[in-house]
Amino acid sequence: MSTPAEKHAFRVSGETALTLVAFIVFFTALLAWAFLFTKPTIEQSARAEKMAILNQILPARLYDNDPLADTLTLPPEAALGITAPATVYRARLSGKPSALVVDVVAPDGYSGNIKMLAAFNAAGQVIGVRVVEHKETPGLGDYIDPRKDMNKDRPWINQFNQVPEDLSAQQWHVRKDGGDFDAYAGATVTPRAVVKAIYKAQQFVKTHRQALFAREGAAGRSSPQTETRAQ
Template sequence: MMLPAISRNAFLLGAFAIVCTGAIAFINVLTQPLILEQEQLALQKNINQVIQPDQYDNEIINTCFNVIDKDQLLGDDQPKEVFIATKNKQPVAALIQASTFKGYSGEIKLLVGIYSNGVIAGVRVNSHTETPGLGDKIQTNKSNWILSFAGKKYEQAKKSKWEVKKDGGSFDAFTGATITPRAVTHAVRDTLIYFQKHKTELFNTQPNCGEK
């Protein structure tokens, strides 16, 4: 009597697992387009915060292309989108997506805007899973910390400046949370280095993100 009961319970558990897996997959299919739409809206919002609309006259969201950074200055060797701002067909800035896994909790995705002269236009966080109340202060709705990068540039002779103050650099950390600001500071620095190495290539690559 025990074996049939065990078999029946195992069958019910298996069937339940299959139904749940199918339901999750179905929900994922339904919600994926909405998630992508929200990500695009957030990206456009961040673009307009990094570089003001009166500084360019092209459709930045469609003036973009993917790069693969084998040196992993942009966080890893996965494709990263680069958006180019132009005015009167002249390059104004490159807006580079970068990431870091050196935060406290998971991946931090960034959008780093860099003017053609190598000066930072602005930095915004596209997404993160840092600790609420501590690491999430990298968001502009939590603090102004991320705004401190605007106007900065990277010089090899002053590399030591690109650290948090606890490590002898010039950037503040958060009270009780050094790991997150350190990770973001290093990611922004490395993105500047990437820009310096690939500036000509970035401003001469034909956009293809708008192609269907």
């Protein structure tokens, strides 16, 4: 038979447990409410940030659709350097294909992967590139990012704005290697990796551009995204 002291201790333990449960439920509900309340703002901010990058490489005159809504998912693709599914953004003008923006990764940067977004017109011509993530040496190889480039009038990355369609494979190298692309003295590994990656991406887009535009994606009616390899 329980003593009064044991009964009191049991009652206190029960009340404490109920209080803890109440606090857990309350704070869980509070966190869920905060998430639901801030989610639209977070998504809107992420969308605006992504659109800001696209606007740097995709001229507004080339599209009248919403490229962030007209998307396609690609599986890992060696030609693009991507090792995980990646999004393709599709631009259209009056319903006709006008440009593609794809993820490109240069795996051989001086300090590792260099992640980029590259825009191509309907013919597969490179019309713009932006570096979105890298670990290149500050003050040396990081000039591939226009925000770090000391030449504000003509950032290095702007060499990819409207690259001539008839550029040969040999021309797709830095000048030190006999090509047409400039590289700042003392930092050749980084631009060499970028030029090589964009060239390979261009070849992929030229080969598959019709399929990439034709396949249904987020703007299609039957499936939200496609993950089969372009043919």
